[in-house]
Amino acid sequence: MARRRSLRLHPSDGDDDVVSDEENLNDLSFYDGPPWHPPNVICDNLNESGIRSNGHLVQQRDVENVVKLLEEDCTVPFIARYRKEQTSNMEAAVIREIKSSLEELKAVQEKTRFHLLKLGKEKKLSTDIREKLCNSYSMEQLEQLVAPFKSGSKTTLAERARKAGLEPAAEKILGDKGLFNVQDYIQSEGCTRTAKEVEEGVQHIVAEVISKDKATVDYLRSCVKEMSSQIFLCVSKASQARKKTKKDQQVDFEKFQSYMDKKHCINTVRPHQVLAINRGEELKALSVKVSLPDRLNERFIHWCKTKWCSNTQPNSYAARIICISVEDSYNRLMAPMIMREIRSKLNKTAEKASIEVFTQNLHRLLLTPPVKGRVILGIDPGFKNGCKLAVISATGEIVMTDVSYMHTGNRYLEKRRMTDLIRKFQCETIGIGNGTACRQTEEFISEVIRSNSFHPLHVQYCIVNEDGASIYSVSPEAEKEMPKLDPNIRSAVSIARRLQDPLAELVKIDPKHIGVGMYQHDVPERLLKAALGDVVEECVSFVGVDLNICSEVLLKWVSGISAGLAKKIIAHRQRVGAFTNRQVLLDVKGLGPKTFKQCAGFVRINPSSNNTAEQTTKDEVIVISTSEDEEDVKPLARKRGKTSAGPSKRRKKAAPPPPTEPEPLDATWIHPESYEETRKLLKMAFASGKDIGSESIKHKLDNLIKSRGKESLAESIGVGEPTLDLIINGLQQPRNYDIRVEFEKPLFKQEIITIEQIMPGMRLSGRVVNAVHFGVFVDVGLADHGLCHRNHMPHHILQGKVLGPGDKVEVVVTEKKLVNGRKWNISLRLVGLS
Known part of the structure; x- marks a missing residue:
């Protein structure tokens, strides 16, 4: 086996030094990485998972280039946009998948090192074991290999038997070294046992040895894979004993009625079904069991008896003990292990699919085209506490805030107030939050519009997703941005700004609170946060930010720029003045050539934003230095006539500053x-x-x-x-070009329809508000969103398009049903794309 230096990129690295027979196996100072080639492993996994790049299989040379770039600390947006030659124009989503796989392989490498060191210290490491460990490229393989070396819990039956001194007996039976005599182990170290107790103890040890044997486990897994179509998740209603875990907890069995008393084949069960079943099990509403076929038991036990009894005489005492141990091993240890693995694999697949839906929906939502150049009225609906109003200018400044009691006060007076407000600020665009009292507020606004009170203004409204607005309104960032403003009013401001520039406003909110997808609380927070964070970075970077007007919150999401660095850039802009070109970024403390390379293409210097730049080049620049090393000297801008703080410090003339003339190309990507x-x-x-x-x-x-x-x-x-x-x-591209114009614009309306008007067969226009595994939810202007099931979305209409939030669609109502007397279920069928 060859020595390795690192998580290497080339299979030929370090193949010159070969481990000699005399080498100390416990000396691991030479180990620096596995023998497997990361791009090979990643490429095989991607192709096996069905992931494609531009519709084709992912090529190993492209994966190698991506891995090299990632190892050089290049970001995903940078690689996707500026290294297309090296990646064959690979999509950002595939690059993110490679990045995730590389991180997993690095974790495997570290775990391998840990196990090698541990086994080396325990003097349990052999050449064969070391080679197998170093060739493992998954946590599952590693854990399987080190399982025989792990000391079990002191309470296990096998450990009790070992403690009683029965391990030599088990070794003798497995090795069939001579005739086995039970009487030799009945009395040991003053402890007297019966022959039955000796037999059972030996069986427990042999059963554990069988369950940890790699070849045996591999065979069982291969059988499970072959018979996967016969393995089911059996779901039933939880028993009374299970649901009485908490006195105050009320189990809502009705929510999970569709999953009860059913068998779900592990090959066909949908990701959203797995997550729903898991939630029902956690809430003590469902009981879930994995059902393995009887044929698996029979086939596996027959194979094991052939393997483990090969060294024993037929019908001998040792053979009988081993046969009993095989059955015990399968029923007590291996079958439960396989069931856990099946559930774990289903959960991981469901979580990954759920995160993919989240990222796709968030990507669509963040790239919703902004409504620029309009005065917007944001309304945070409410009943008892009124509807909070906020008018923002075309540049996002807060112009006016108020509270309207349109649902509990004098309706006539509230209409007059609304009319006067709209006329006063010439506001033709209204954003209504989709929370409590949304539809009632929509009815009120629609009624005022139909009365022609706003003429000659062409007033329209749009329903805005307000998820996370209330959380943001009480955050330190909101307090800093809108000090002394009531949190409820801040929500109205956020709703208006979400319509004016969705990306700039939504980046202020933790992505998991935006509410795109389903079961966000049922997937690991760490994985969800990382995936959604990558999507936000990608969207912000690809849209680009104007360096002279962007906020700190938006800037920190740009590729290569951290939160701390964003703060320094904004501080530099406030202290020195507007940036005149991209090169001036290098003057920011902590921003070196490496970071500049990653972020420079994603920041813009638009001519309209730097017209008011201060002419700092006219001021004398003085450098205060206490070091002879001129590389550590940092220039400080000082006004002419000012002196240094102390006489002991030496003053120098700084080197000529970088060119500060505008560069036309800085306004492009x-x-x-x-x-x-x-x-x-x-x-x-x-x-x-x-x-x-x-x-x-x-x-x-x-x-x-x-x-x-x-x-x-x-x-x-x-x-x-x-x-x-x-x-x-x-x-x-035109000046100030925005890639978001290529996506679906917000849906503006002037009137609504009522549920009484909805009839099966009616054709409606709507907007997708959420996409899930089983279909899409569509806003057709009703209080409740309609569901267009994936079975009602013909391929000839979609033509390969994947629907997401913001997409406009034409649908036909197939069913209208009232559930529990409070909520309407509207079923839809897709008939066209707008």
């Missing part, structure tokens, strides 16, 4: 590392920076591509075709 190539392209097209985003540059570039060809053109300027495409798109 083109990375500074490609500026030289971009200028070559502009020169070849007879264009300049002033032409960026205009119609003229589009024609010039089109003509250049037609005359030279894209491949030849890319070679001429020294980049790959993917980077050339990125440069061309960056040059052609």
Whole structure:
């Protein structure tokens, strides 16, 4: 076996040094990593899981390049946008999957080291065991290999038997070394036992040895995989004894009625069903058991008897003990272990699928196009405490706040107040939170609009997802942003800003509180937080932020920028003035070339935002230094005429500051590392920076591509075709281009329909508000959202599109049913995409 240096990228690394026969197996100072090749393992796992990149199988060379970039601390958005040549234009979602797999493999490496050291200290490490451990690339394999070396609980039957001195007897039976005599073990060290007690103790030890044997466990798992279609989750109503765990706890059996007294095949059970069953079991409403087929028992026991009795004489005493031990091992140890593994695998698959739904929905929600340039009225609905109102300007500033008692006060006076407010601030856009009293508030606004009270204003309203608004309104960030403002009013401000710029507002809220998906509280918080955090970073980075007007909360989500660094950037902007170009970022303390490389392409310097930049270059710059090392000297901007704090400190003239002239390319998503190539392209097209985003540059570039060809053109300027495409798109996009315009816009309405008007067969337009494994929930203007089941979503209509929040759809009502006299269930069938 070869020595390894690290979690290596190339199989040939370190193959020169071979372990000699005389080498001390317990000396692990040489171990630095496994022999397996990470990209190989990751690539095989991705392809086995059915994950595709651009519709094709993931190639190993692309995985190798992604792993190298991740090891260099490159972020997922940076790799996805600026390293397309190395990854064959791989999607960000696939790169995230590779990143997650790499982290798991690193965890396996650390665990392998731990087990090797532990076994080495215990003098239990052999060449064979060491090689098997180093070749394990999953936690499951590792745990299986070290299981025989783990001392069981002192309360297990096998440990009790060992403590009673019966282990030599078990070893003799398994090895069949001579004739076994029970009488030899009846009396030992002053302890007298019966022959039956000796027999049972030996059986328990042999049963445990069988259950920890790798070949035996592997065979059982292969049988389970082969017979998986015959394995079921048997779900039933929990017994009275189970539900009486807490006196005050009321178990709602009705919620889980559809799962009771049913068998769910482990091959076909849906992820959302697994999570629902788990929740029912946790709430003591359901009882769940894994049902294994009898054929599995018979086949496995027959195989084990053949294997473990091969060294014994047929019909001998030892053979009889082993046969009994095999059955005991299966029934008491191995079958329960397999059942736990099945449940664990189902849970992991369901959790992963649930997180995928969360990330897809959050991605759609964050990329909802902003409603720019409008004065917006945000309404946080309520009954007793009134509806909280907040008017924000076209730039997001709070103009007015108030409370309206439209549901409990004088309705006529409240309509007059609402009319005067809308007219006064020329507000044609209203955002209504989707919480309590949402539909009643919608009816009130719709009624005022129909009365033509706002004429000539064209007033429209939109239902806004307010999940997490109440949590944010009482957070320290909200207190800092809106001091001395009532938390309830802050919620109304947040609702208005969510409509005006969803991304900028939603990043202030913990992603798990945004409420996209189902069962967010049933998946591991650590995994959910990491996955949703990656999506937020990707969305913020790809949309880009204006460095001179963005908030600290938004900036910290940009690729490569941490929360601490975002605070320093904002402090630099407040102290020195607006950034004139991207290179000035390098003046921020703690932001070096490595971080600049990761974040530079995702921050913009729009000309409109730096017109008021202070002319700091006119001031004299003085450097106060107490060190002879000029690399540690940091420039401090000081006004002319000011002196240093103390006479003992030496003053120096600082080196000339970096150019502070605006760079036209800083307003695009083109990375500074490609500026030289971009200028070559502009020169070849007879264009300049002033032409960026205009119609003229589009024609010039089109003509250049037609005359030279894209491949030849890319070679001429020294980049790959993917980077050339990125440069061309960056040059052609209009000023202040926002990628969110390509997604579905919010759905604005002026009137609503009532549940009485809804009849089966009616065709309606709606907006997807949530996507789950079994379909999508659609807002068709009713108090309750309708469910369009996945079976009612024809493939010829979807044409490969995956529906998510914000998508507009055409549906037909198939069923309307009142549940428990309080909630309407509306079933829908998809008939078209808007």
